[in-house]
Amino acid sequence: MTDIYQKLAEFFDSFPQRFPKESEQGQKVLKMMISPEEAEMIMRLEKMPEAVSTIAQRLERDEAELGEYLYALSKKGLIMRIGREGNYFYMATAFAVGIIEFYLNSYTTEIADEFDKFHKELFEGSWMKGITREIRTVPVGESVVAGTEILPYENAEALIKSQKRIAVSECMCAIHKGLKSEPEPCEVLTERCFQFGGAAFFFVENNLSRWISQEEALEIVKKSTEAGCIAQPGQSQNSGGMCMCCPCCCGPLDVYRDYDKRSEISNSNFYARVDEKLCSACETWLDRCPMDAITMEGTALVTLDLCIGCGVCAVTCDDDAIKTYKKEESKQFIPEPDYMSSIMKIYEERK
Numbered sequence: 001m002t003d004i005y006q007k008l009a010e011f012f013d014s015f016p017q018r019f020p021k022e023s024e025q026g027q028k029v030l031k032m033m034i035s036p037e038e039a040e041m042i043m044r045l046e047k048m049p050e051a052v053s054t055i056a057q058r059l060e061r062d063e064a065e066l067g068e069y070l071y072a073l074s075k076k077g078l079i080m081r082i083g084r085e086g087n088y089f090y091m092a093t094a095f096a097v098g099i100i101e102f103y104l105n106s107y108t109t110e111i112a113d114e115f116d117k118f119h120k121e122l123f124e125g126s127w128m129k130g131i132t133r134e135i136r137t138v139p140v141g142e143s144v145v146a147g148t149e150i151l152p153y154e155n156a157e158a159l160i161k162s163q164k165r166i167a168v169s170e171c172m173c174a175i176h177k178g179l180k181s182e183p184e185p186c187e188v189l190t191e192r193c194f195q196f197g198g199a200a201f202f203f204v205e206n207n208l209s210r211w212i213s214q215e216e217a218l219e220i221v222k223k224s225t226e227a228g229c230i231a232q233p234g235q236s237q238n239s240g241g242m243c244m245c246c247p248c249c250c251g252p253l254d255v256y257r258d259y260d261k262r263s264e265i266s267n268s269n270f271y272a273r274v275d276e277k278l279c280s281a282c283e284t285w286l287d288r289c290p291m292d293a294i295t296m297e298g299t300a301l302v303t304l305d306l307c308i309g310c311g312v313c314a315v316t317c318d319d320d321a322i323k324t325y326k327k328e329e330s331k332q333f334i335p336e337p338d339y340m341s342s343i344m345k346i347y348e349e350r351k
Contacts, residue, residue: 078099
């Protein structure tokens with residue numbers, strides 16, 4: 001008989017985002033986070049929202065009792081809940097991006113230790129398949145060379161200014177690192193992951209995030225960038241969120257560093273370039289580059305295969321000797337216009 005957690009791993013692997021279904025470590029993590037009863041219910045839900053009455057009829061369960069159970073599962077972060085109180089809809093959700101973010105308030109040291117052993121396997125078995133990633137890299141405005149045409153979805157500040165509803169949460173990757181039995185606390189402010197629009201309600205209602213203004217969000221972007229964090233919004237043009245990712249904590253950035261062509265896998269439209277005439281060889285950028293793309297050969301030199309165009313290097317250059325430039329059109333990543341079309345793109349690439 002197939003183990004319930006093998007079945008659950010196969011279920012999560014059926015999502016566009018995928019899951020390494022043969023991973024013993026992955027199944028160990030699932031077992032620590034999800035009980036057998038919860039696993040059975042998760043696998044009986046659809047991947048599109050359904051009313052409780054519809055689910056109850058299909059599963060032949062009491063509607064009121066089932067509604068309470070589904071609400072509890074969604075509060076724990078194991079399934080997705082949309083709508084308003086008294087009219088909720090529920091659906092199964094992917095493990096990543098999905099449950100690993102929604103579960104933020106329930107992580108323990110034991111789970112963090114085991115997830116640390118699993119995270120590269122998770123990203124290699126899901127995130128790194130195909131071309132489209134769940135997040136992409138965009139620069140902050142001040143890092144971009146003057147006169148460059150920047151589309152709204154290509155700039156961190158523009159994304160913030162286009163939002164009416166913004167929430168902010170603690171960085172899941174930083175929380176994991178800090179919870180480990182041998183903790184690696186992040187020195188950067190950890191409240192730096194944004195949710196936008198409808199996606200923000202679930203986070204706020206589950207006490208994962210708090211509502212903030214555009215002004216506060218822009219200040220968080222500014223402080224995070226100065227501290228060396230990278231702006232990484234969701235994969236679509238109409239993004240549901242954006243993380244200010246710290247190189248010491250971020251799972252995807254950690255995996256990217258295992259690749260020689262980092263410029264091609266980060267879904268970025270920019271690259272950094274040094275004006276040798278302006279460069280004073282101060283070496284202030286060397287430790288700031290998250291991809292180790294900058295070396296010194298008399299003046300600073302950017303290795304383009306390693307550069308992901310985040311612009312973190314340019315923010316603290318007093319000489320304005322380094323800026324980000326837009327890639328030629330044939331090398332640009334054009335995100336899908338909305339979440340559903342982008343998730344279907346991921347599905348087509350990873351199936």
